[in-house]
Amino acid sequence: MVEVFVPDKALDAGGGGRWLLLLAVALALIGAAVIVVDRVAARVVDATGDLVTAATAIGDGDLGVRVEPTGPRELTAAGHAFNRMAERLVALRADERELVADLSHRLRTPLTALRLDAEALESDxxxxxxxxxxxxxRRRGIRRIRQAIVTLEGEVDQLIKTTRKAVGQEPAPARCDVSEVVRDRMVFWSALAGDQNRPHRVVGAQLRIPAPVPRAELAAALDAVIGNVFRYTPQGTAFEVAVSRRDGWVAIRIDDAGPGIPDPDRALRRGASDQGSTGLGLDIAKRVALQANGSVSIDxxxxxxxxxVMLLADPEATPRQVNRFGLVGRMARDAREPRDRARRWPRPR
Structure with a gap:
């Protein structure tokens, strides 16, 4: 048995320095780990942010946006896949436009024949x-036929010119003056309404009201909805077109005194119709509204x-303040958005 006695003073000599050294090494290792993790996370966040920004731009119609694949291997692969998807979208859209242009061009032959036949009719x-x-x-009918042929020829020519444009050279999303479009289209429909003894009026189309949609597309949507009034209501039925601007939205309301629409949900479905038509009229209006981040409702x-009622986002409205309390704020905002979209537009008294 060997017994060794070491005094406490000798045992504790230099211990404080060693503990400080160990603490410094531990802090240095923790700091280095934080820096490395931060740099790696920053690369991941930057690459993810670039993908999100590019995807948002694609959703807004900018098909020319691309990403620089960076970050971890999985995000790099996602970046390459995103670029391939964008290229495919451009090719598909170009093919679709060419197909529409070709089909539109084929309409010129029967239109020319109709125009020649209309010119051979008696005076209107x-x-x-x-x-x-x-x-x-009879003379008013001849006038309507000639006006419709001229309008249809103009629309076909405009469609061909538009669809022939190169996708990569497309301008930024166009804007138009809703009031000006409504006044212009009502000049055409008022003549037909006069022939059919339809009382009509336009409300709120005196001031400039912008909308983030091309003029031709908004005009086509208005023609589709107003044309339904003439097509599915008896002659002499009154109708009204109203324009208003409020709370970041632009509303275009087309009312009539006809029998109404018994099944609004079915009427808004593409290709569904109880009247024997193509069922595309209201779908045209819905697609234009969705293009402007809006919606279409029937009441x-x-x-x-x-x-x-066509609701279009007001491009000049002041952006709403967003709750920025992290996940809680996002969840509250997501829960609030459906109610905002589903609200009904109050009619002026």
Whole structure:
């Protein structure tokens, strides 16, 4: 048995320095680990942010955006896949435009024949002479045929010119003046309404009201909805077109005094129709509204018939303040958005 006695003073000599050295080494290792993890995480966050930004741009219609694949191997592969997807979207859209242009060009032949036949008809002048009611109706019908052919030829030509544009040279999302478009289209429809003895009026189209959609597409949507009024309501049925701007939204409301729409949900489905038509009229309006981050709803009009409301996002509205309390704020915002989209537009009294 060997017994060794070491005094406490000798045992503790130099211990404080060693503990400080160990603590310094531990802190240095922790700091180095934090820096390395931060740099790696920063690369991942930057690469993910670039993908999110590019995906948002693609969703907004900018098909020319691409990403520089960086970061970990998985994110690099995702970047390459995103670029391939964007290239494929450009090719598919170009093919679709060419197909539309070709089909539109094929319409020119029957349109030319119709125009020649319309020109061979008798005069449509009703301002000179005295005519019977039947003769007035016949001449007004000839005038409508000629006006419709001219309008259709113009639309086909515009469609061909638009679809022939190179996808890579497309301008930024266009804007138009909603009031100006409504006034212009009502000049056309008012003439037909006068022939059919339809009372009509335009409300709120005096001031400039911008919308983030091309003018031609908004005009096509208006023609589709107003054309349904003429197609599915009896002659003499009143209708009204109203434009308003409020709370970051632009509303275009088309009311009529007809029988109404018994199944609004079915009417908004593409290709669904109870009237034997193609079922694409309201779908055209819905696609234009979605392009402007809006929506289309159908309700009962004050006139007694159907009320079709197109909501378009106001491009000049002040952006709303977003709750920035992390995940809680995002969850609250996501829960609030569906209610904002589903709200009904109040009609002016």
């Amino acid at each position: 002048d009703t301002s000179i002479g005295t005519f019977s009611e039947a003769e007035l109706d 009962r009009a004050r006139l007694g018939g159907a009320s079709v």
